[in-house]
Amino acid sequence: MLAYYLRLGLRSLRRNPMLTSxxxxxIGFGVAASMTTYAVxxxxxxxxxxxKSAQLYKPLIDNWGHANGRTSDDPPNAMxxxxxxxxxxxxxxxxxxxxxxxxxSVIPADPKAKPFRVYGYATYADFFPMFGVPFKYGxxxxxxxxxxxxxxxxxxxxxxxxxxxxxNSVGRSIDIEGNRYRIAGVTRAWNPQPRFYDVNNxxxxxxxxxEVWIPFTRAVDLxxxxxxxxxxxxxxxPGWDGWLHSECIWLSYxxxxxxxxxxxxxxxxxxxxxxxxxQAGRFDWAPNVRLYNVTQWxxxxxxxxxxxxxxLLVAMGFLVVCLVNTIGLLLAKFMRRAPEIGVRRALxxxxxxxxxxxxxxxxxxxxxxxxxxxxxxxxxxxxIGMVFDPDIARLARVDVSLIALTLxxxxxxxxxAAFYPTWxxxxxxxxxxxxSN
Amino acid sequence: MQIKPILSALRHHKxxxxxxxxxxALTLAIVCNALFIIQQRITMLTRSTGIDEAHLIxxxxxxxxxxxxxxxxxxxxxxxxxxxxxxxxxxxxxxSTPLSNGGWSTGIGLKPGGKGERxxxxxxxxxxxxxxxxxLKLVAGRNFRSSEVVDQMQHDxxxxxxxxxxxxxxxxxxxxGDAVGKRVYLGNKPSIIVGVVARLQVPWxxxxxxxxxxRSTLVPRRLxxxxxxxxxxxxxxxxxxxxxxxxxxxxxxxxxxxxxxDDGVVTFAQMRQEAYQSDRGMAILMGVICVVLLGITAAxxxxxxxxxxGQRRKQIGVRRALxxxxxxxxSYFLTENLLIGATGVVLGMLLAxxxxxxxxxxxxxxxxxWPWIVSGVIVLLALGQxxxxxxxxxxxxxxxxxxxxxx
Numbered sequence: 001m002l003a004y005y006l007r008l009g010l011r012s013l014r015r016n017p018m019l020t021s022x023x024x025x026x027i028g029f030g031v032a033a034s035m036t037t038y039a040v041x042x043x044x045x046x047x048x049x050x051x052k053s054a055q056l057y058k059p060l061i062d063n064w065g066h067a068n069g070r071t072s073d074d075p076p077n078a079m080x081x082x083x084x085x086x087x088x089x090x091x092x093x094x095x096x097x098x099x100x101x102x103x104x105s106v107i108p109a110d111p112k113a114k115p116f117r118v119y120g121y122a123t124y125a126d127f128f129p130m131f132g133v134p135f136k137y138g139x140x141x142x143x144x145x146x147x148x149x150x151x152x153x154x155x156x157x158x159x160x161x162x163x164x165x166x167x168n169s170v171g172r173s174i175d176i177e178g179n180r181y182r183i184a185g186v187t188r189a190w191n192p193q194p195r196f197y198d199v200n201n202x203x204x205x206x207x208x209x210x211e212v213w214i215p216f217t218r219a220v221d222l223x224x225x226x227x228x229x230x231x232x233x234x235x236x237x238p239g240w241d242g243w244l245h246s247e248c249i250w251l252s253y254x255x256x257x258x259x260x261x262x263x264x265x266x267x268x269x270x271x272x273x274x275x276x277x278x279q280a281g282r283f284d285w286a287p288n289v290r291l292y293n294v295t296q297w298x299x300x301x302x303x304x305x306x307x308x309x310x311x312l313l314v315a316m317g318f319l320v321v322c323l324v325n326t327i328g329l330l331l332a333k334f335m336r337r338a339p340e341i342g343v344r345r346a347l348x349x350x351x352x353x354x355x356x357x358x359x360x361x362x363x364x365x366x367x368x369x370x371x372x373x374x375x376x377x378x379x380x381x382x383x384i385g386m387v388f389d390p391d392i393a394r395l396a397r398v399d400v401s402l403i404a405l406t407l408x409x410x411x412x413x414x415x416x417a418a419f420y421p422t423w424x425x426x427x428x429x430x431x432x433x434x435x436s437n
Numbered sequence: 438m439q440i441k442p443i444l445s446a447l448r449h450h451k452x453x454x455x456x457x458x459x460x461x462a463l464t465l466a467i468v469c470n471a472l473f474i475i476q477q478r479i480t481m482l483t484r485s486t487g488i489d490e491a492h493l494i495x496x497x498x499x500x501x502x503x504x505x506x507x508x509x510x511x512x513x514x515x516x517x518x519x520x521x522x523x524x525x526x527x528x529x530x531x532x533s534t535p536l537s538n539g540g541w542s543t544g545i546g547l548k549p550g551g552k553g554e555r556x557x558x559x560x561x562x563x564x565x566x567x568x569x570x571x572x573l574k575l576v577a578g579r580n581f582r583s584s585e586v587v588d589q590m591q592h593d594x595x596x597x598x599x600x601x602x603x604x605x606x607x608x609x610x611x612x613x614g615d616a617v618g619k620r621v622y623l624g625n626k627p628s629i630i631v632g633v634v635a636r637l638q639v640p641w642x643x644x645x646x647x648x649x650x651x652r653s654t655l656v657p658r659r660l661x662x663x664x665x666x667x668x669x670x671x672x673x674x675x676x677x678x679x680x681x682x683x684x685x686x687x688x689x690x691x692x693x694x695x696x697x698x699d700d701g702v703v704t705f706a707q708m709r710q711e712a713y714q715s716d717r718g719m720a721i722l723m724g725v726i727c728v729v730l731l732g733i734t735a736a737x738x739x740x741x742x743x744x745x746x747g748q749r750r751k752q753i754g755v756r757r758a759l760x761x762x763x764x765x766x767x768s769y770f771l772t773e774n775l776l777i778g779a780t781g782v783v784l785g786m787l788l789a790x791x792x793x794x795x796x797x798x799x800x801x802x803x804x805x806x807w808p809w810i811v812s813g814v815i816v817l818l819a820l821g822q823x824x825x826x827x828x829x830x831x832x833x834x835x836x837x838x839x840x841x842x843x844x
Contacts, residue, residue, distance in 0.1 A: 019740055026733050033726060103664070105501040105695045114688070115501045117695045177663075178502030225591060225662070236594065243592040306800050307719055314471060317792075318726055321463045325737035328456040332744030387718030424452070 002360060009361030016333065020365065023329050023414075027369025028376055030322030031410045033315040035373065036380030039402055040388060041312045043395035044205070045304045048192035049132065053294035056130065056196075057255050057263060059087065059270050062288035063247050063277075064233045075288055076231065077301065078200045078249040083273075088124070092269050093255035094262075095130045098216060099123035100251050101201050103227035106212075107175040108163060118159055118176075119227065120212030121198070122219030128154065128185075130256050131197060136160075138170035138185030141215065145184075149217040153181035156211035160186045179222065181214060193395055194303045196294050198252055201228030204303035205391040226250045267291045307388060323417045326365075330421040334358055341425055342433025351426040358425050362418030363411055370410030377406055443773050453741050454777055461781025461817055464734045466788035469813040470796065471723040473805050478720040482713040484650070486535040487603070487636030489572030490705035492526070492676060495534055496667040496683055497702075499695040508661045509588050511691070518690050519667060520566075522682055524675030529566040530667050532660045533559075533640045536708040540640035543595065545602075545654060547610055549622045556652060558606055559639035560595065560623075563655040568601075568634070570670045576604060578617035578632035581657040589658040596626035597656040605651035607633045623654070642712045676704060731820055738824035742770065746832040753832055754839030763833040770829035771822060778821040782814045789813065 013020040047053050061083050062075035079087075084098040099121045107115045127133070128140035137160075141152040153174055160169055173180045194204035223240045232248040257263045267289065274287030292300055334341075341354060378398050385393040447454045500511050512530050519528040533540030546555035561567075564586040568575060578601070585599050600621065607616035607630065620627040637653040639646045671679040684696045696702065746753075753766055793805035 022736050022740055026736070029729050029733065033729075103499075105499055107501060107693075115693060115695050117499060117697050236592065238590075238593045240592060305715075307715055310474070310796070310800060311719070311722055314467060314723065314726060317463065317467045318730055321460055321467065321730060322733060324456055324460045324463065325733055328453060328460065328737055329740045331452055331456070332741050336744060336747065387715065387722045389715050420452070 001356070005357045005360040006364065008357060009364050012333075012337070012361055013364065019329055019333055023326050023365050024368045024372055026322040026325045026329075027366060027410055027414055028372030030319035031369060031373030031406055031413070032376030032380055034312075034319045034409065035377040035402065035406045036384065036396075037308070037312040037315040038405075039377070039381050039396040039398070040384060040392065041304070041308050042402075043397070044194065044308050044392055046193070047295060048194055048196045048298075049294060052130075052132065052256075053196075055256050055258060056294050057093075057257050057266065058290075058292045058294075058297045059253055059255060059266070060290040060292070061270060061274055062285070063249070063283065065283060065285040065288075070233065073288070075290055076233075076249045078229070078231070079251045079253045080247050080249050081244045081251060082247075083277075084251045084253050086273065087253060087255075090269075090273075092266055093257055095126035096253070096255040097124040097127040097130060098251050098253045099127060099197070100216075100219075100226045101198060101228040102212070102214070102219065102224060104176050104212060104224070106159065106163070107178065109175065116162070118156075118211040119208065120156075120210040120214070122216045122224065123213055124216055126256075127213065130254065131192075133190050134188040136186045136188045137168040138183070141184040146215050146217055149221050150215060151179065151181045151218060152184045152215060154185045154187060154213040155183055156187050156209060157189055158209075159211045176212070176214070177224075194298055196298055196303075197254060198228070199297070199301045199303060200252055204298070204301070205389065205395075207391045207394065220244070263291060263293075305388070305392060308392070311387070319413070323413055326414060326417045327420055330362060330365075330418050331424065334421045334425040337425070338428050339433050341428040342430045345428065345430035346434055354426040354428075355422055358422040359415055359418055362414050362422070365418075366411035366414030367407070369414060370407040373410050374403060374406050377402070440772070440776070443769065443776060447773065447776070450745065453745065457738060457741060457777050458781040458784065460734055460737055461778055461821065462785035462788055464730055465782055465785025465813050465817050466792050467730060468727050468816070469785075469789040469805060469809050470792050471727050472813065473793070473809050474802075475720045475723045475727075476809070477803065478716040481642070482716045482720075484638065485636065486638040486705075486709075487571075487573065487634070487651075488535060488638075488705070489670070490536075490709060492670050492673070493571070493705040494669040494671060494676065494679060494683065495537070495703055495705065495708065496669060496687070497664070497697060497700070498667060498687065499664045500691075501663075501693045501695060503663060503693075505590065505661045505663060508663060508665070509659060512659060512665060514690065515667065515687055516566075518686050519669055519683060522679065522686055524672055524679045524682065526670040526672050527566050527570040528667055528669045529564050529570050530562070530659060530665045531567070532562045532662075532666065534561075534666060534668055534705075534708075535638040535640055536642065536705060536712045537640045537666075538642060538712060542639070542646075543623055545606065545621055545623055545652075547621060549625045549627070556606070556609055557646075557649050558602070558652045558654045559641075559646075561637070561653060561655050562589075562658045562660045563601070564657065564659065567655060567668075568632075570668055571637070572670070573637060574635040575601075576633050576635050577607075577614070578630065580632060581655075585657040586659060587657070588661050591660065591662050594624050595656065595658075596624045597628050597658055598626075599631045599657055600628040601632040601634060601655040602630055603634055603637045603651055603653045605636070605649075606654060609652070623656075628656075642716075680704065731816070734817075735820050735824040738774070738821055739828060742774065742825050742828040743831070746770070746828045746835075749832075750835055750839055751842075753835040754837055754841075757835065757837035758840040766833040766835070767829050770825055770832055774821050774825040774829075775818065778818050781821075782817055785817070786810055786814065 060075040063080050064070055064076055088098055102120050102122055104118055105115045106118050124146050125140045125143045145152050169183050173182050189209050191209035195202045195206050230248055230250040234247045236246040257266055270289040271287045274289050277283045381396050381398050384396050519525055541560040542557050543560055544555035545558045546553045565581045565583045568580050616630045616633055619630050639650050639653055669683055684702050789810055796802040
């Protein structure tokens with residue numbers, strides 16, 4: 001019977017090619033606009049580290065209070081050196097790391113080759129296992145290299161290719177700004193999006209993966225300044241040490257905790273630490289601390305760009321208008337066939353049969369709209385680079401799930417839109433129709 | 438034209454009437470807000486930076502393996518190299534430029550140590566060549582003297598004895614236009630305003646600097662850091678040549694430096710393009726959505742009205758037979774559409790304001806002004822009339838003889 005209804009539907013749709021193509025176009029455009037913007041939204045609002053997002057925590061300590069007319073009650077979103085060093089020394093988590101971004105010049109051994117710039121992080125050995133950084137050769141430097149302020153480095157696949165032709169370079173050395181570092185490991189390309197571990201400096205999105213990591217302790221010894229943001233509040237004594245011991249925030253602290261109970265204990269610890277600072281006279285305000293897991297942190301920092309949210313909303317509104325449009329057109333189309341329905345009903349078709357017939361016809365419009373929508377979505381995703389930051393645009397992809405979703409949304413939306421017109425069609429009084437004709 | 442018969446006819450087509458009205462309302466709400474977004478973005482991306490972008494190049498340079506303390510002589514050598522280059526009019530070194538989206542800002546006020554009323558200002562490191570290079574217009578006072586330009590380490594406090602400020606900063610504290618010679622405080626020591634420039638935009642084009650995008654301060658300082666930005670002014674028609682010759686000349690004079698391959702040397706036209714990319718894209722996207730939306734709404738009106746005309750052929754025939762002119766029939770459908778459209782736009786205005794309110798609460802959006810709503814209303818009513826015209830003309834051509842057929 002369904003096949004018969006589909007044949008009937010096709011015949012009916014062919015009868016008014018204008019009306020049919022209008023509906024298909026409306027559904028196609030509406031679905032494509034929604035799906036294109038959804039592809040971006042999905043890419044930017046995803047979980048960058050699904051396996052561990054509930055175990056990785058971002059502690060924040062308010063070291064600014066309301067000084068200098070600051071009105072926010074939230075702690076600053078990065079940490080100063082004093083607090084980071086204190087937390088690191090206590091080491092209350094399973095693993096912990098503090099890091100800051102670096103922009104460094106690598107000097108190739110070949111004197112004819114030009115020095116080049118690499119970006120990376122000064123961090124602790126725990127960074128690699130905590131964030132699940134994949135290695136091609138070697139691995140993280142041993143933890144005691146942090147304590148020894150050792151000149152070791154982990155480098156990315158790309159600069160390993162550039163400097164060593166892609167060979168296993170573990171144990172060899174690299175010259176960074178005139179200092180030599182022994183290579184402990186070579187990572188595979190690793191660039192989780194959003195870049196949850198460095199939202200402060202990237203806003204959440206950075207196209208190029210980091211390519212070099214060196215021990216935090218070593219970088220501080222060498223007085224390598226942060227390549228990222230540095231926000232100060234209050235007096236800063238001159239020189240590097242003055243800056244280290246200021247209330248300037250420039251560091252990103254992360255801790256791994258096994259479960260919620262451990263997180264609660266850690267929060268108490270943060271609170272106690274801030275209380276101690278208050279007693280010592282450094283903070284003249286009550287302890288104000290936060291502990292966010294990865295998803296909470298991304299939400300708190302509003303990582304999903306406004307453009308993405310606004311355009312998704314506008315596109316969904318657009319889809320709603322297209323559906324209202326489709327309801328109207330289907331209504332016109334179905335009611336025009338009232339005499340035909342009257343005849344069918346008089347010959348014994350139940351209301352359910354009428355429902356099935358017309359919903360099948362609507363579903364065909366939905367499928368056609370979905371196919372058109374799919375083509376337009378593919379075009380739209382290619383054109384996203386015009387609208388969004390390239391760092392974000394390149395994250396949006398057409399994949400199997402997006403294709404399935406596009407078709408599903410098109411069909412479900414059209415069938416939903418068809419319910420009211422179908423209901424009206426099923427209520428056609430056979431006797432009245434037969435009489436009036 | 439009698440409205441009553443139209444209303445009673447509409448009562449028989451409640452569903453269709455409501456659907457068209459709702460569609461017009463939603464379309465109005467979306468189009469108003471989308472046009473408003475477009476207008477805001479266009480206002481943003483057409484703002485001037487105050488500098489002569491067409492002649493300017495930014496060159497990002499990083500000296501390799503050098504202590505920050507010794508950057509001064511390298512900077513001077515490089516500046517000499519650049520200024521001597523054929524095609525180069527002038528050059529200077531700085532921490533940041535407009536359109537770069539990264540830089541320094543600090544509070545500025547009339548009292549030392551961060552007290553009293555302060556406003557945020559961008560800090561640009563400058564020397565005596567800066568005004569000439571950027572093509573800034575000095576509206577009062579004088580340029581920096583070369584003797585005033587001194588070295589500054591990155592982590593030291595910023596207390597220059599002289600500053601040049603933009604008119605936006607000067608007017609904030611000295612509305613009478615007598616800022617030159619007055620004291621302002623960036624930190625603990627006073628700075629004398631020696632000059633005022635007409636306009637210089639802050640480095641950030643985005644939201645957080647939106648309220649003070651014209652408040653910039655030039656300080657006579659050379660930043661002692663291994664990374665610096667050279668701003669180069671090319672002579673007329675020489676910019677493409679300088680784009681290649683400048684980095685080549687620097688590398689030839691000293692190989693131990695990094696000038697990034699991708700964005701190391703860019704024109705300010707490219708920087709503008711990049712800085713406003715998402716604003717322009719958003720405007721285009723909203724524009725496309727508006728056009729398609731209006732098209733679909735118009736097509737929907739055509740579709741439903743055609744259906745009604747088909748349904749009412751007999752009634753139209755009867756009216757014509759009873760003496761109604763073609764014009765009467767035409768105006769009947771136009772008026773009917775106007776009534777539905779009017780209901781739709783009233784509903785749509787409420788929706789548009791509500792949607793804008795919600796966007797304002799959720800995102801940094803400004804209040805929708807009435808001209809936008811009024812123009813949206815006019816567009817939609819006109820669109821409705823245009824869409825209904827073809828089916829209405831078809832209706833007016835229904836011959837009176839139809840009345841006599843198939844009773």
